[in-house]
Amino acid sequence: MLKIDDLRVSLEEEEKQIIKGLSLSINPGEVHAIMGPNGSGKSTLSSVLAGKDGYIVDSGTVKYDGSDLLETEVEKRAALGVFMAFQYPIEIPGVGNMNFLRTALNSQRKTRGQEELNAADFLKLVRSIAKDLEISDEMMKRPVNVGASGGEKKRNEILQMCLLEPKFVILDETDSGLDVDAMKLVSKGVNSFSSSSRSFLVITHYQRLLNYIVPDFVHIMVDGRIVKTGDKSLALHVEETGYKNFLQLGKEKH
Amino acid sequence: MTDNYEVRDVIDKETLSTVKSVGDSYKYGFSTDIETEYAPLGLNEDIVRLISKKNNEPNWMLDWRLKAFNRWKKLKQPDWALLKIPEIDFQNQYYYARPANMKEKPKSLDEVEPKLLETYSKLGIPLTEQKKLAGVVEGVSIADPENRKVAVDAVFDSVSVGTTFKDELKSAGVLFCSISEAIQEYPDLVKKYLGSVVPISDNFFACLNAAVFSDGSFVYIPEGVRCPMELSTYFRINAENTGQFERTLIIADNNAYVSYLEGCTAPQRDESQLHAAVVELVILEKAEIKYSTVQNWFPGDENGIGGIYNFVTKRADCRGKNSKVMWTQVETGSAITWKYPSCVLKGDNSSGEFYSIAITNNMQQADTGTKMIHLGKNTKSRIVSKGISAGKAQNTYRGLVQIGGRSQHSRNFTQCDSLLIGNKCGAHTVPYIEVNNSSARAEHEATTSKVDEDQLFYCMQRGIGEEDAVALIVNGFCKEVLQALPMEFAMEAQKLVAISLEGSVG
Numbered sequence: 001m002l003k004i005d006d007l008r009v010s011l012e013e014e015e016k017q018i019i020k021g022l023s024l025s026i027n028p029g030e031v032h033a034i035m036g037p038n039g040s041g042k043s044t045l046s047s048v049l050a051g052k053d054g055y056i057v058d059s060g061t062v063k064y065d066g067s068d069l070l071e072t073e074v075e076k077r078a079a080l081g082v083f084m085a086f087q088y089p090i091e092i093p094g095v096g097n098m099n100f101l102r103t104a105l106n107s108q109r110k111t112r113g114q115e116e117l118n119a120a121d122f123l124k125l126v127r128s129i130a131k132d133l134e135i136s137d138e139m140m141k142r143p144v145n146v147g148a149s150g151g152e153k154k155r156n157e158i159l160q161m162c163l164l165e166p167k168f169v170i171l172d173e174t175d176s177g178l179d180v181d182a183m184k185l186v187s188k189g190v191n192s193f194s195s196s197s198r199s200f201l202v203i204t205h206y207q208r209l210l211n212y213i214v215p216d217f218v219h220i221m222v223d224g225r226i227v228k229t230g231d232k233s234l235a236l237h238v239e240e241t242g243y244k245n246f247l248q249l250g251k252e253k254h
Numbered sequence: 255m256t257d258n259y260e261v262r263d264v265i266d267k268e269t270l271s272t273v274k275s276v277g278d279s280y281k282y283g284f285s286t287d288i289e290t291e292y293a294p295l296g297l298n299e300d301i302v303r304l305i306s307k308k309n310n311e312p313n314w315m316l317d318w319r320l321k322a323f324n325r326w327k328k329l330k331q332p333d334w335a336l337l338k339i340p341e342i343d344f345q346n347q348y349y350y351a352r353p354a355n356m357k358e359k360p361k362s363l364d365e366v367e368p369k370l371l372e373t374y375s376k377l378g379i380p381l382t383e384q385k386k387l388a389g390v391v392e393g394v395s396i397a398d399p400e401n402r403k404v405a406v407d408a409v410f411d412s413v414s415v416g417t418t419f420k421d422e423l424k425s426a427g428v429l430f431c432s433i434s435e436a437i438q439e440y441p442d443l444v445k446k447y448l449g450s451v452v453p454i455s456d457n458f459f460a461c462l463n464a465a466v467f468s469d470g471s472f473v474y475i476p477e478g479v480r481c482p483m484e485l486s487t488y489f490r491i492n493a494e495n496t497g498q499f500e501r502t503l504i505i506a507d508n509n510a511y512v513s514y515l516e517g518c519t520a521p522q523r524d525e526s527q528l529h530a531a532v533v534e535l536v537i538l539e540k541a542e543i544k545y546s547t548v549q550n551w552f553p554g555d556e557n558g559i560g561g562i563y564n565f566v567t568k569r570a571d572c573r574g575k576n577s578k579v580m581w582t583q584v585e586t587g588s589a590i591t592w593k594y595p596s597c598v599l600k601g602d603n604s605s606g607e608f609y610s611i612a613i614t615n616n617m618q619q620a621d622t623g624t625k626m627i628h629l630g631k632n633t634k635s636r637i638v639s640k641g642i643s644a645g646k647a648q649n650t651y652r653g654l655v656q657i658g659g660r661s662q663h664s665r666n667f668t669q670c671d672s673l674l675i676g677n678k679c680g681a682h683t684v685p686y687i688e689v690n691n692s693s694a695r696a697e698h699e700a701t702t703s704k705v706d707e708d709q710l711f712y713c714m715q716r717g718i719g720e721e722d723a724v725a726l727i728v729n730g731f732c733k734e735v736l737q738a739l740p741m742e743f744a745m746e747a748q749k750l751v752a753i754s755l756e757g758s759v760g
């Protein structure tokens with residue numbers, strides 16, 4: 001599904017490499033978790049995969065379903081099934097959630113050569129997803145993320161995911177800022193959405209989430225590289241001992 | 255409220271999806287090949303007399319025009335606006351043009367020349383009595399949810415070619431016709447109110463208009479009448495090198511109500527053309543007028559060649575107690591816009607609102623805003639201005655809020671937001687606030703922001719293409735103003751926002 005090969009990425013603004021030779025292979029149906037200290041480059045990796053401006057790919061390749069992901073336009077990536085739940089979801093004043101969701105869904109369908117969803121079917125679909133995530137009608141009527149609490153924004157990201165039905169999902173700290181109940185809801189949403197053809201890249205600081213969304217692999221990222229890969233027990237280990245043992249690994253690899 | 259909300263959302267969506275199909279250039283740039291009768295080039299007393307004669311005007315009207323012309327000769331073109339206006343040679347213009355076969359004014363729409371009807375239908379303005387209206391934006395066809403009718407007065411160059419639903423309106427007591435007709439048929443009303451809001455010598459352009467205006471619309475809503483349909487005027491400049499000087503006079507008598515729409519387009523020409531209109535609104539006790547404009551004159555090309563110079567004086571006089579006026583404007587066209595729809599709040603408890611979207615792209619310049627003159631007690635005004643600039647355009651909000659010494663307990667609220675797309679354009683805010691009594695209050699808020707990269711990325715990550723994303727964000731920015739428009743116009747306006755900004759990103 002996704003194959004990252006020795007990827008190196010620098011910032012456009014300053015000469016600073018953030019991703020320093022990262023390789024990762026994700027097969028359909030797999031859940032991969034990435035953990036790592038602040039500033040190690042997790043969000044940068046997500047942004048590069050999603051196609052955000054401001055980065056220079058120094059070397060390496062990313063293949064997605066056999067095609068060159070880094071050469072694909074942002075909105076085309078989305079239409080091909082790449083979805084990123086933002087660490088900090090963006091507010092768009094004046095643009096209603098419904099309007100935003102419908103525009104997004106139909107843009108993707110159009111790009112894929114599918115027919116647009118009519119207003120009635122769309123409403124039915126959104127309402128059923130919102131209900132599962134316990135997002136109120138009133139929330140749905142607000143402008144995108146404006147005035148929403150941190151947790152509400154994260155739930156909104158999951159709603160977008162369920163609606164857009166992507167194949168490859170990046171969850172960038174979706175658990176941060178969620179209370180226990182909201183985390184269960186979100187995990188339930190993700191789990192009911194996961195299937196043998198969908199893959200997840202879950203970025204988190206807390207082992208807790210991984211009790212609900214159980215990963216097939218856990219990667220530790222330090223200073224722009226994956227320094228250790230294991231199963232879910234690795235997350236528990238990190239929780240107990242922190243990253244200090246891994247920081248050394250990051251340096252040795254230089 | 256809930257349902258309303260969803261309808262608007264659906265509209266937003268359809269708006270966006272049709273934008274792409276529209277293409278990127280000005281779609282009203284075609285001209286109609288029709289035999290046109292011009293007055294001789296230039297301006298002098300004889301031309302003024304000629305225009306008056308062509309309209310079969312009574313003497314008092316001619317005298318009024320001549321008075322204006324003599325005043326105009328002594329006035330200077332204003333230069334205080336933040337505009338670079340190329341010198342206008344007022345002697346190198348035609349001041350009157352009409353389709354040759356309009357010599358005899360058609361008595362009904364059946365008599366209007368097919369070519370003219372065709373022009374309007376191409377513009378999306380069916381001059382038949384159909385229950386819909388489109389036309390400032392191509393290709394928007396509106397399934398009117400409330401089945402509302404819209405009566406249209408169509409002005410082509412210097413003359414009105416027809417007015418729809420006249421009889422139906424008349425039976426409700428509403429007078430809706432061209433101003434040239436009104437001068438003949440309702441001279442007392444015209445004499446009483448013409449120039450009573452915008453005096454002859456109010457300003458250079460208004461004075462010029464008073465001398466040479468050739469047509470425009472006239473509306474009178476009698477006491478206690480709620481106009482049974484929306485009224486609209488559709489202005490089209492066709493003839494080359496010809497100024498358009500229309501004059502609109504709307505009177506809402508005690509307890510009357512009317513919602514009025516105005517739309518404008520012009521062909522694409524290399525030469526700039528002058529448009530100097532005057533709109534006067536008279537609002538008596540407990541009456542209300544809503545006046546909405548979607549202005550889409552040809553803006554000139556991306557190098558600033560051609561386009562309409564739009565110098566317009568619009569003013570509402572809230573004479574009666576508890577009277578109300580609401581100006582809503584969406585200004586997307588014109589090479590130069592100089593326009594300040596104003597409210598004179600004379601009656602106690604009267605209120606004025608001004609909602610504006612001004613979009614400038616490429617080389618366009620706009621200096622626009624409003625004046626709120628509070629004279630009566632307890633008067634209220636509200637200003638919501640959204641300026642959007644892209645390309646190398648300059649966009650200025652200029653507003654005056656004046657609360658007089660006797661205007662006790664009056665209130666103003668001004669919200670003035672600018673949005674920049676790219677870094678070669680400019681936005682300026684010039685508010686003048688004069689409060690002359692201690693019980694009154696004026697509040698002003700202003701913001702300037704850029705179309706945010708993170709917002710764009712967020713939209714695009716969800717699959718929305720860049721231009722659609724910009725349109726979505728800008729429409730969100732303008733939402734408050736778009737919501738102030740009647741439904742029919744709101745759709746057109748949203749689409750227009752998207753079209754005007756095409757090519758502004760990437």
Ligand SMILES: Nc1ncnc2c1ncn2[C@@H]1O[C@H](COP(=O)(O)OP(=O)(O)OP(=O)(O)O)[C@@H](O)[C@H]1O
Nearest residue numbers: 011013018036037038039040041042043044045054
């Ligand atoms: N646009 C940018 N300009 C300047 N520095 C940047 C930019 N983007 C990322 N960085 C830097 O790159 C490094 C990696 O940042 P990134 O956000 O990817 O970390 P992270 O692993 O997601 O951290 P966290 O766990 O705190 O979310 C940081 O040092 C950050 O300051």
Ligand SMILES: [Mg+2]
Nearest residue numbers: 042043044087
């Ligand atoms: Mg991060």
